Amino acid sequence: MDNKHDILTLLRSVAEGATSPEEALLNLKEVPFEDLDYAKIDYHRSIRQGASEVIYGEGKTPEQIKGIVTAMGERGCRNILVTRIGQEAADILCGAVPAEYHPLPKLAVAFPEEREHRGSIVVATGGTSDMPVAEEAALTAETLGNNVTRLYDVGVAGLHRLLSNLDPIMSARCIVAVAGMEGALASVIGGLADCPVIAVPTSVGYGASFGGLSALLSMLNSCASGCSVVNIDNGFGAGYLASMINQMEGL
Incomplete structure (x- = not known):
């Protein structure tokens, strides 16, 4: 039972x-995870959360990534997200299973x-410069x-660029605002939109931005209601949360 x-x-x-209740019970008692020694694949993640387990690629070898994805594919998992995966690992993965690499x-999507x-x-x-993090969020949300x-x-250095796009902002169910430097974009959008805003600080900026810490603190201190904040450069987390908000009934 995988989903x-x-x-x-x-x-x-x-x-x-x-099907008899006894047969059903036997099916439900199947091991909910698979132990590959270097990873324990959670096959019941989609049952609990509605999406397959996501693989964080950084720090894993190409062979480990391929092994995890292959095992998940054999169990029927589809649209498997692999985040923070380098070109070498992506080439090996795409050569082993159907996958799209961005x-x-x-970010890769296996068994699309x-x-x-x-x-x-x-x-x-x-x-x-914030696009790599934003694309991680956008592709995560689209895959889900x-x-x-x-x-x-559309940052605050040229506010007219944002204001010329009010229609999609006003009609959105959720907005992901990705910004480095002082991170003011989230507060501006939060003051315009009537939906939840997920702020994503990025590590883009000069020395005093402290690798995204300045943007993070600015977003945490936003006076705009309805803004939440994820970790620095965490586009995946923002895209996943935006998907959950967007797909809630009655929103």
Whole structure:
């Protein structure tokens, strides 16, 4: 049992009398994870959270990444996200399994599969230099089944660029604001939008930005209501949270 659909199919089979409760129990008792020695793959992640386990590629060898993804693919996992993966590891992965690699955010999607996209998420950046983090957020959200609008290089140094895009901002269900330097973009968008804003500080900036710490503190101290903040350069976390917000019923 690797996803909610499988569980529901099994339960309906029991309700219809095609499967005995004992058989169903045996299926549900399958090991919920697989031990590869170097990794323990959580196959019940999609049942609990609605999405397969995401692989953090940095620090893993290409062979480890390939092994984890291959095992997940054999169990029917699709649209497997691999974040922070370098070109060498990506080449090995793409040679072993169906996968799409996006070099700017260093993100791969293994066993890609079309799915219905819903709602509306906006991903905005203060500058072009913030795009790698923003693309990680945007591609994560798209892979999880969301419509994403990108508004790049609309920072406060030229506020008219942001104000000329009010329609997508006003119609979004969730907005991801990605910015380095002083990180003011999140507060500005938070003062314009009536939906949750997820602020992503980036490590872009000169010395006094302290590798994104300045933007992080600015975003944490935002006076705009409805702003939450993820860790420095954590585009994946922002995209995942935006997906959860966007797909909540009744939002």
